[in-house]
Amino acid sequence: MEFSPNIVGFACQWCTYAGADLAGNLRCKYPPTIKLIKVPCSGTVEPEFVLEALARGADGVLIGGCHIGDCHYKEGNHKTERRMLLLSKLIEDAGFDSRRFRLEWISGAEGKKFAEVVTEFTEQIKELGPNPIKAKGGE
Amino acid sequence: MAKVGVYVCHCGSNIAGVIDVEAVRAFAETLPGVAVARKDLFMCSDSGQEMIKQDIRDGLVDRVVVAACTPRTHEPIFRAALAAGGLNKYLFEMANIRDQDSWVHAHDPVGATEKAKKVVASAIGKASHLKPLEDKFVDVTDAALVVGGGVGGIFAALELANMGHKTYLVEREPSIGGVMAQLDKTFPTNDCSACILTPVMVDAGNHPNIELLTYSEVDDVEGYIGNFTVKVRQKQTYIDWKKCTGCGACAEKCPAKTPDAFNSGLSNRHAAYIHFPQAVPKKAVIDMGACINCAGRTIGSEPRISKKTGEPIYAPCEKACPAGAIDRSLALDPNGTIRELKVGSIVVATGFKVMEKENFKEFAPDCENVITALQLERLISATGPTGGKLLVPGTVNKPHTMTFVSCVGSRDERFHTHCSRVCCMYMIKQARLLKEKYPDLSINMHFMDVRAAGKGYDEYYTGARAMGINIFRGKVGGVEKLPGGALRVMAYDMEAGTPIEYETDLMILATAIEMADGAKELAQKMGLQFCGNNFYRELHPKLGPVETSVRGLYLAGCCQGPKDIPDTVSQAKGAAAAAAVPLSQGKVKIEPILSEVHPEKCSGCGICVPLCPYDAISLKPYADRPRAVIDMTQCKGCGVCTSACPSAAIVLHGYEEEQIYAQIAALTA
Ligand SMILES: Cc1cc2nc3c(=O)[nH]c(=O)nc-3n(C[C@H](O)[C@H](O)[C@H](O)COP(=O)(O)OP(=O)(O)OC[C@H]3O[C@@H](n4cnc5c(N)ncnc54)[C@H](O)[C@@H]3O)c2cc1C
Ligand code: FES
Numbered sequence: 001m002e003f004s005p006n007i008v009g010f011a012c013q014w015c016t017y018a019g020a021d022l023a024g025n026l027r028c029k030y031p032p033t034i035k036l037i038k039v040p041c042s043g044t045v046e047p048e049f050v051l052e053a054l055a056r057g058a059d060g061v062l063i064g065g066c067h068i069g070d071c072h073y074k075e076g077n078h079k080t081e082r083r084m085l086l087l088s089k090l091i092e093d094a095g096f097d098s099r100r101f102r103l104e105w106i107s108g109a110e111g112k113k114f115a116e117v118v119t120e121f122t123e124q125i126k127e128l129g130p131n132p133i134k135a136k137g138g139e
Numbered sequence: 140m141a142k143v144g145v146y147v148c149h150c151g152s153n154i155a156g157v158i159d160v161e162a163v164r165a166f167a168e169t170l171p172g173v174a175v176a177r178k179d180l181f182m183c184s185d186s187g188q189e190m191i192k193q194d195i196r197d198g199l200v201d202r203v204v205v206a207a208c209t210p211r212t213h214e215p216i217f218r219a220a221l222a223a224g225g226l227n228k229y230l231f232e233m234a235n236i237r238d239q240d241s242w243v244h245a246h247d248p249v250g251a252t253e254k255a256k257k258v259v260a261s262a263i264g265k266a267s268h269l270k271p272l273e274d275k276f277v278d279v280t281d282a283a284l285v286v287g288g289g290v291g292g293i294f295a296a297l298e299l300a301n302m303g304h305k306t307y308l309v310e311r312e313p314s315i316g317g318v319m320a321q322l323d324k325t326f327p328t329n330d331c332s333a334c335i336l337t338p339v340m341v342d343a344g345n346h347p348n349i350e351l352l353t354y355s356e357v358d359d360v361e362g363y364i365g366n367f368t369v370k371v372r373q374k375q376t377y378i379d380w381k382k383c384t385g386c387g388a389c390a391e392k393c394p395a396k397t398p399d400a401f402n403s404g405l406s407n408r409h410a411a412y413i414h415f416p417q418a419v420p421k422k423a424v425i426d427m428g429a430c431i432n433c434a435g436r437t438i439g440s441e442p443r444i445s446k447k448t449g450e451p452i453y454a455p456c457e458k459a460c461p462a463g464a465i466d467r468s469l470a471l472d473p474n475g476t477i478r479e480l481k482v483g484s485i486v487v488a489t490g491f492k493v494m495e496k497e498n499f500k501e502f503a504p505d506c507e508n509v510i511t512a513l514q515l516e517r518l519i520s521a522t523g524p525t526g527g528k529l530l531v532p533g534t535v536n537k538p539h540t541m542t543f544v545s546c547v548g549s550r551d552e553r554f555h556t557h558c559s560r561v562c563c564m565y566m567i568k569q570a571r572l573l574k575e576k577y578p579d580l581s582i583n584m585h586f587m588d589v590r591a592a593g594k595g596y597d598e599y600y601t602g603a604r605a606m607g608i609n610i611f612r613g614k615v616g617g618v619e620k621l622p623g624g625a626l627r628v629m630a631y632d633m634e635a636g637t638p639i640e641y642e643t644d645l646m647i648l649a650t651a652i653e654m655a656d657g658a659k660e661l662a663q664k665m666g667l668q669f670c671g672n673n674f675y676r677e678l679h680p681k682l683g684p685v686e687t688s689v690r691g692l693y694l695a696g697c698c699q700g701p702k703d704i705p706d707t708v709s710q711a712k713g714a715a716a717a718a719a720v721p722l723s724q725g726k727v728k729i730e731p732i733l734s735e736v737h738p739e740k741c742s743g744c745g746i747c748v749p750l751c752p753y754d755a756i757s758l759k760p761y762a763d764r765p766r767a768v769i770d771m772t773q774c775k776g777c778g779v780c781t782s783a784c785p786s787a788a789i790v791l792h793g794y795e796e797e798q799i800y801a802q803i804a805a806l807t808a
Contacts, residue, residue: 025238039799045782046796073752109669109671115243
């Protein structure tokens with residue numbers, strides 16, 4: 001069977017989660033790879049959550065937040081952004097390709113963008129192949 | 140162990156048409172902690188909710204998961220059902236299998252069903268770890284703020300004031316009135332704009348419950364529904380408004396000139412000026428950007444003494460003022476003054492602006508006889524630069540032929556994809572008024588199509604045709620300047636299927652309505668969001684048209700999207716009604732989705748203190764050392780502190796770590 005990536009998404013409830021709902025309203029198609037965990041703000045997402053998802057075999061992890069300047073909590077997403085460098089390094093240190101992780105700013109008005117991001121991220125992960133941890137588990 | 144009840148919704152065929160609901164239900168039943176798993180055609184219907192309540196009453200379940208649409212609309216409904224059934228309403232979690240599943244994966248029913256199983260498992264994982272929470276109630280400041288004093292803001296303020304609430308109306312111009320004050324007559328009844336607006340402006344100015352703060356802008360907003368603290372900056376007027384009687388003598392004597400924005404730049408005003416003749420409040424200001432400091436009277440300097448007479452030399456404005464309201468010796472702070480207001484709710488009614496003609500190179504914007512429709516309003520208004528005579532700008536000539544172009548910058552990928560909604564109608568209005576006044580004037584109107592969907596609007600349009608106004612469907616490709624000042628119009632007539640070309644004396648561009656200047660900055664201060672890049676976003680396009688994602692903040696008028704006066708006034712009254720709810724209740728509920736510090740785990744490192752966007756965290760002595768404490772009335776529950784705490788000492792209620800780890804585990808199982 002063709003590899004269908006399993007992507008865990010953390011979506012802030014004000015922008016990206018609303019954008020994903022809008023994608024539904026607009027019936028924008030995208031592959032059923034992503035499953036969202038709703039969080040108040042992208043800044044709520046602890047780096048450990050991302051590492052945990054990868055360690056448990058998620059093929060990809062997405063954090064979605066409001067565009068810079070639009071965060072419902074003023075600057076929550078600045079903090080998310082500042083953590084990214086560290087997070088990418090932690091991901092690589094844990095033995096994962098940091099391309100399995102993405103941070104995207106998707107507003108509540110960008111339903112189409114949400115669908116496009118998921119479609120494109122899915123394609124990228126398909127190229128990377130399944131999370132190597134799962135292969136180990138299978139041996 | 141928790142007893143989770145799972146309820147899967149068909150949502151008619153919205154979900155069941157794609158997802159195998161029974162498979163999802165059966166799968167849920169196998170998961171640990173699940174006590175019952177049921178399905179229903181519409182879980183939000185009475186019978187669906189009753190099913191949940193009954194299971195609670197029967198003691199079967201103590202946690203509830205509903206797999207259906209989105210929590211953004213339906214979470215409150217199901218929470219209320221839990222409460223009615225006798226369960227703490229925060230022991231609820233929703234799995235979004237419609238908006239984020241069946242609606243977007245209709246092409247892959249198998250994949251959609253597998254995804255639904257995972258999403259439901261994730262919700263069950265979270266629900267198993269949910270803890271009961273209690274709502275908090277806080278007192279409300281019984282006062283409202285309305286930002287923007289156009290027709291929308293004026294009506295919102297009047298409604299609130301009439302309901303008995305103290306209302307501050309903040310307007311950045313010296314007078315309230317907005318764009319409607321600039322209009323000549325208004326469709327579809329052709330009543331004179333000033334005649335219907337001025338009395339309402341006066342009412343707002345005199346209302347005992349309304350305090351006008353004009354020439355003012357919002358500097359900063361803090362707090363939450365029921366208790367906002369707003370800093371308003373009143374710009375420096377350089378004229379003592381307590382003394383100014385609005386006689387206009389200073390403006391008459393002021394020699395400095397600058398383009399008059401009220402007349403859309405078609406004429407000049409003085410540096411000392413009154414916004415417009417019917418201004419409320421009728422007070423003068425000095426625009427220091429345009430002031431030329433006559434007699435060397437820079438603000439804050441002592442007057443020079445005449446060598447001849449030994450008398451001080453004053454500037455003309457000072458000399459002219461019979462009320463003694465101008466004293467240029469005073470060192471006035473150019474930054475103005477800050478007023479701090481305490482209010483319980485806020486209505487934003489900051490309106491719009493029209494695009495300038497300079498954006499449209501194809502329409503010869505450098506020609507004086509190409510103007511925007513708003514400029515035409517001023518040109519035909521009795522209070523306008525020509526006293527209401529239609530003259531080609533810069534000349535004393537009446538036009539013989541004039542041309543209207545619709546959708547300039549609207550419905551155009553290059554600028555705005557939206558329809559500005561009022562242009563078709565105001566163009567028809569302008570053409571009708573002109574045709575009545577000048578029957579010999581030949582009027583050509585070019586529309587992409589005519590949108591006249593309001594009450595009485597289509598009749599108004601059909602009437603225009605009967606008056607002999609030429610209406611063409613099709614685009615104007617461009618215009619060419621001809622020697623002598625006329626313009627050659629090159630257009631397409633879709634009905635005849637032929638290109639047309641003719642000469643015209645005056646060209647009117649119905650330029651797009653777009654967000655007001657400063658709308659972005661205001662949004663950042665208030666936490667407002669945009670639809671695309673254009674207008675402020677309402678909470679829900681159908682069910683929350685005046686609310687926003689910030690509780691206690693409401694929208695009215697064109698800042699939310701282009702609309703005409705009837706719609707602006709309706710929305711303003713709606714927004715006022717919504718804004719009055721917390722004020723009349725006297726108390727508002729604060730959801731307990733907030734962060735809390737476990738003092739015994741806190742190391743007192745203080746990392747969280749500067750991170751908090753609301754300054755809600757401080758270090759307070761606790762046992763042997765200082766530890767972080769969160770002020771619950773300031774916290775908004777973003778969780779930034781929680782995620783940064785190195786000792787995992789801060790919990791965000793409703794999004795606790797173990798709850799999220801349970802979701803991750805379920806999604807990766
Ligand atoms: C050429 C033209 C002709 C029209 N003709 C008609 C007609 O015949 N009939 C009809 O029904 N409609 C007509 N309209 C539409 C009508 O003008 C609008 O419906 C109406 O003005 C909307 O009112 P508003 O209060 O939302 O916005 P506005 O009139 O724009 O008022 C907004 C106010 O907020 C103030 N403001 C903005 N930002 C801030 C800030 N940050 N702080 C403080 N204050 C701020 C502004 O100074 C302004 O006073 C016409 C529009 C145009 C462009
Ligand atoms: S609320 Fe969306 S990123 Fe902060």
